[in-house]
Amino acid sequence: MDGVSFTAGKGVTMLMGPNGSGKTTTLSIVAGALAPTKGRVLVCDYEVWGSGWEKARECIGFAPQNMPFRERLTLLENLIWYGLIRGIGFRESKRRALELLETVGLREHYKKKVAQISGGMRRRLTIAAALIGDPEVLILDEPTSGLDPSARRVLWNLIRDIARDKTVIASTHIAEDAEENADKVLIFHKGKIVASGEPELLIRQYAPEAVIVVEGALKGSFEIEGAKLLKSSQKELRYSTRDPDHVLPLIIEKLLSQGSKIEKVEVRKPGLAEVYLELTGVELSEV
Ligand SMILES: Nc1ncnc2c1ncn2[C@@H]1O[C@H](COP(=O)(O)OP(=O)(O)O)[C@@H](O)[C@H]1O
Numbered sequence: 658m659d660g661v662s663f664t665a666g667k668g669v670t671m672l673m674g675p676n677g678s679g680k681t682t683t684l685s686i687v688a689g690a691l692a693p694t695k696g697r698v699l700v701c702d703y704e705v706w707g708s709g710w711e712k713a714r715e716c717i718g719f720a721p722q723n724m725p726f727r728e729r730l731t732l733l734e735n736l737i738w739y740g741l742i743r744g745i746g747f748r749e750s751k752r753r754a755l756e757l758l759e760t761v762g763l764r765e766h767y768k769k770k771v772a773q774i775s776g777g778m779r780r781r782l783t784i785a786a787a788l789i790g791d792p793e794v795l796i797l798d799e800p801t802s803g804l805d806p807s808a809r810r811v812l813w814n815l816i817r818d819i820a821r822d823k824t825v826i827a828s829t830h831i832a833e834d835a836e837e838n839a840d841k842v843l844i845f846h847k848g849k850i851v852a853s854g855e856p857e858l859l860i861r862q863y864a865p866e867a868v869i870v871v872e873g874a875l876k877g878s879f880e881i882e883g884a885k886l887l888k889s890s891q892k893e894l895r896y897s898t899r900d901p902d903h904v905l906p907l908i909i910e911k912l913l914s915q916g917s918k919i920e921k922v923e924v925r926k927p928g929l930a931e932v933y934l935e936l937t938g939v940e941l942s943e944v
């Protein structure tokens with residue numbers, strides 16, 4: 658594997674990129690589920706693909722995108738089953754399973770069969786299953802895929818809570834999710850990491866310009882210091898600027914003094930979607 662090198666510590670490290678960019682491949686290699694063609698992976702100071710593999714894997718909890726469950730068994734039974742697979746005895750597996758069901762907000766549903774639960778509940782159960790061995794490193798492949806924005810937010814909050822004392826490595830193809838929940842982002846494009854760092858720093862470095870959009874019955878455009886005119890018509894004006902808080906009042910003042918009628922003002926602050934576009938030349942959502 659070329660072009661993929663990173664370190665992850667406590668908190669959420671997020672692999673962000675479109676489908677086919679190499680997120681699952683990378684997570685599977687780190688988790689010990691897929692052999693790399695070359696390179697090394699160290700987890701908890703042990704080589705995942707070397708002599709320390711058993712120790713390394715004890716340290717890892719891995720939730721693939723579609724975690725296999727026994728559909729006709731209950732949530733509790735499924736977690737106990739994952740505990741047994743990990744070599745934890747029955748009593749301890751059951752104790753941990755109940756505790757984790759509480760952690761992920763599924764305690765009252767423990768008797769339900771997996772086949773009967775919603776997509777959001779399945780996602781929570783997946784996280785509980787990955788946590789059954791109390792791993793130091795939790796690896797989650799697209800843990801919120803298929804969920805609506807509010808369900809995603811709830812789940813990311815849970816994941817961030819867990820990441821307060823664990824290393825969480827997760828993936829997403831949604832820029833907002835990475836921006837709001839990652840301590841560190843790794844931007845994936847065509848199987849390589851093209852940039853990495855804190856979301857805010859990446860935005861400041863690669864996409865510092867906000868866009869101001871004004872709509873209404875407008876009398877014409879004008880020069881504004883610190884801003885670039887992107888579009889001008891009688892209905893819409895668009896400026897880009899690094900300092901929208903300073904520039905916006907100047908634009909409004911000028912428009913009002915012209916006698917323009919303002920119907921709508923919008924400031925589009927740049928985010929990781931704009932960073933991705935700047936780095937790759939393609940829209941993250943359109944790949
Ligand atoms: N660094 C890489 N080198 C070679 N092939 C890669 C690399 N990363 C991904 N691939 C290939 O690209 C395809 C899609 O990768 P995948 O990891 O499933 O992407 P994602 O999870 O981001 O959608 C796979 O067939 C994989 O073998």
Ligand SMILES: [Mg+2]
Nearest residue numbers: 680681682722
């Ligand atoms: Mg994937």
